[in-house]
Amino acid sequence: MNAMLPYVVRRVLTALPTIAIFACFVFLLQKLLPGDPVLAMAGEDRDPATLAALRIQYHLDDPLPLQFMRWAADALRGNLGESLRNHDSVLHLIAQKLPVTLELALLSTLISVLIGVPAGILAAAKKGSLWDNLARGAALWGVSIPTFWFGIVLIILVSVNMHLLPASGYAPISEDPWQNIRTMILPAFVLGNAQAGILMRHTRSSMLEVLRQDYVRTARAKGLTELRVVLGHAFRNALAPLVTVTAVLLGQLLAGAVLTEQVFSIPGFGKMLVDAVFNRDYAVVQGVALCTGVGFILLNLLADIAQLVLNPRLRAS
């Protein structure tokens, strides 16, 4: 464990500049956008004099570096600013949506692990068989179906025709756990389905790699049953890279579930982020992107550390 500490410290230190670059990057990116926030928000009710006054009030005419410095200084003090569109504090908005996004991400990842990992193990153990081909075909089906379309199909089948689950009406888990889980199943399944394919492919290739190793042959030679060889010996060793993949999948879900959220009316980060970009609500874009970006980087960090724990050979190098 002690041997790992310097590595972990170094890894954390390298994550810091990444976060800083990322924050600059997102800031510049959105400042590239044409259209100014005040005009975008006014829409039909645009009155030049009022808009000009608002622009000054919100410092939108200041030079870019100054705007960024102001934002960064506030952010370091834990203040992510205020939404231009609704004057709510960005921290409050994030706090409102973070649990939703996390729940959806975790549920989807759980579903993708439950589908993808066993399918990958099966495919690897029976490489070249009908099972292998079926699993690979099914994996591609998940990857190739756009989530917005699959979501609508599921809503029409399950909610409209069969009346099994609600089509919308998300409720926070603290208020109504039953309704919460009922509204979450379909979107989590849609996302999980899309990711299960990726996970299945990784599991398969990782398992194939391990199954070729000498110690697996030894285990077989010792007369262990195939099931024990595959699950007991091989899978344990194939696990390490899967942790990284799962972390990346989870990390991307933090910001990437926009379309699914939109179709199922789930109030998560994705929808807030896209709305904020379209409304030029800079503070919200910046705050949410920062939050998801940092989450992503942290998850990667955790995954790297988990790799070390799972794979002693890496520690040596």
Next chain:
Amino acid sequence: MTLALERQESIEAHAAPKRRGAFGKLLANKAALFGLFIVLTCLFCAVFASWIMPYDPIKPNYALIRKPASALHWLGTDELGRDILSRMILGARTSLSAGFVSAGIAVCLGSFFGVLAGYMGGTVDLIISRVADALLATPFLIVAIVLATFLGPSLVNAMIAIGLAAAPIFTRLARSQVLDIKATDYVESARALGFKDLRIVTHHILPNIAAPLIVQATLTMAQAITAEASLSFLGLGEQPPVPSWGAMLNSAKSYLTQAPGMSLWPGIAIFLSVLGFNLVGDALRDALDPRQE
């Protein structure tokens, strides 16, 4: 949105010197042949679209709005009375370009910086790696939306966005490959012989890291096709009246219960083309992997 996800898989497929039997192995693989067949069919449609389309895919025909399949229109007509088969054929051009160009951008940009980082090392490596990590953490849709709104929504800009989002994976991949190869005697001796850096890179390093990059590229292509579909849901993909499979699926979504055929065909096309690219990619990896007997 899942563009970054294949990096692990490719990193696992270690660089391997090209082997003579690779192409032969590819041809012996039935799944690969099937994949190749699909890819070639799509390519054929894309290239010769103007000759094989039975009807004008652009011009609305108000008398034929949302008609089911018939002898004249094999796959039916869409919400503006246009022949779905013709639009599918032209859509192949859009969707395949999305695949090829995005992957091309990602490969070129990503591996350029990856090789640079790996070969130069030091501060250059540090900066490039940090930037690549930061890019990887930026939500893909944000990049796409910002680019689309900044440059105007179009297929080209969607492709740039998809390419940019996928580039960091290639940077990481190329960098790690270069680091491996740089350590070999091979490059050392080239250096000792006094070859210029550029020559070493183009003659000794690039050929040796090409295989895993190509494999990753076929996977990126498949994902770019679905990514274009997702972008067209937000109105940021190919612009009307030119069809893409994703855009067709998006407009068909509104008529799912009234005209299910409208979603069925573009859906199948996306699935098959993704399947095709992935099968070819899988087979390429197997064929290029020396450890498989």
Next chain:
Amino acid sequence: MKTRLLLAGALMLTATAATAQTLRIGLVDDPDLLDPAPGKSFVGRIVFQSLCDKLVDISPDLKIVPRLAMSWETTEDGKVITFKLREGVTFHDGEKFDAAAVKYNIERDKTMPESIRKAELASVDSVDVVDPLTVRFNLKKADASLLATLSDRAGMMVAPEAAKQAGAKFGLNPVCSGPYKFVDRVQQDHITLARNPNYWNAKAFSFDKIVYRTIPDSTARLASLRSGDLDIAERVEPTDVKEIEAQKELKVVSVTSLGYQGLTVNVANGPASKVPVGQDKRVRQALSLAIDRQGVMDAVFDGQFTPAGQAVPPVSPYYSDKFPPSQRDVTKAKALLKAAGVEHPVINVIYTSSSRIQRVAEVLQAMAGEAGIELKLISTEFATQIQEQTDGTFETSLIGWSGRPDPDGNIYSFYICGGGLNDGHYCNKDVDAILNDTRITTDVAARRALYEKFDAVALDELPIIYLYFEKYIWGMTAKLQGFIAVPDGMIRLDGVKLAQ
């Protein structure tokens, strides 16, 4: 049965009364700040309708009807309006509504930095409290559209004490005097309102709770209605009407809107206007003649919407039969183009990328093509579109206007020289004179005549080519009774109830 059960489950946790009834409404967008002064969104107005009572309201035939103001009198010269206010009204927090509150609200609208009501209330010079129930508006000049303006956000009354304390953040926790009061909100998700038992007309409102849910995707919104997760779906797609009508448990209510959809042409705003379509009215006339408006309606909207030839919809008393939508005439269009010396003009059209507008654009492109006009479609998102319009970097823009009850709201700022919404910089002194006259003329027949004079010029020069009037189409459960469609597209809940 399922719905009931679900409903009951949801209510057990929150409601106290066993008979509590919730109405669930699906909105197209997420409302912005819930404060009438800086409020900008259309869906926000829908929420305000139940949350914030206003001085006056409009009826389905666009008559002004009393709400917080019981009656009003205008002086001969139209420069002073005196309102008699309703007695015994309190805000949700118990503060009394009186003339001082009205004065505070109008001044807040006129001075709050974030307020975008300033232009609407520009004609109001000052507000005097005559007695607690009488308030006098002193105008700079007569303003025939002021009452209609007060039927919208400018006439909505917020609680002065609460507003003073909350400042710009008032919209996070709005306190008004409407039939429902604010409970909670999650951005991009829902807004919950609960019955205000002290409302002066509380008996007319049968629901204990209103939940507004934001569901932007039309297919998803309709699916939620069909699965019983919504009671009302706002702005259903016209192509879905037949499907809803075929369902026994659903019904459709619709009304032609106050707004219009059209092509705004850049006639004088920067270098982008220096193209044939901007400089020569014959090219614009040709474009208008090339379009088969009914054909567009049939192709894109299943014939649900109405072709438009002027700025005000048929429901308005100021609609003129003398200016029907022009019929398609390709021969005449080609002749006009020939006369203008450009037989094959290429015209850029910017539009907001949404499937509905996109289809309209594609059909327009095909129709214009038959007259030799090539439309180049450029899709943008809304923020960029308005930016290009104000910057003058567009040739034509496919855009709509949600409409106001008084024709002034649909016309004045779009045509007057230097008008806030006049993005094409159209400027014609004669038109200015007519439009300024319409503002000080209160007699309906005389005003109507003025608008016809305006139409004769505007519809010849065509800085805006009117295309169609949309309909507000609500899909709702068949059990819902008493819903009255008003052309402003708001959801008014007095007298609406769910049959058992």
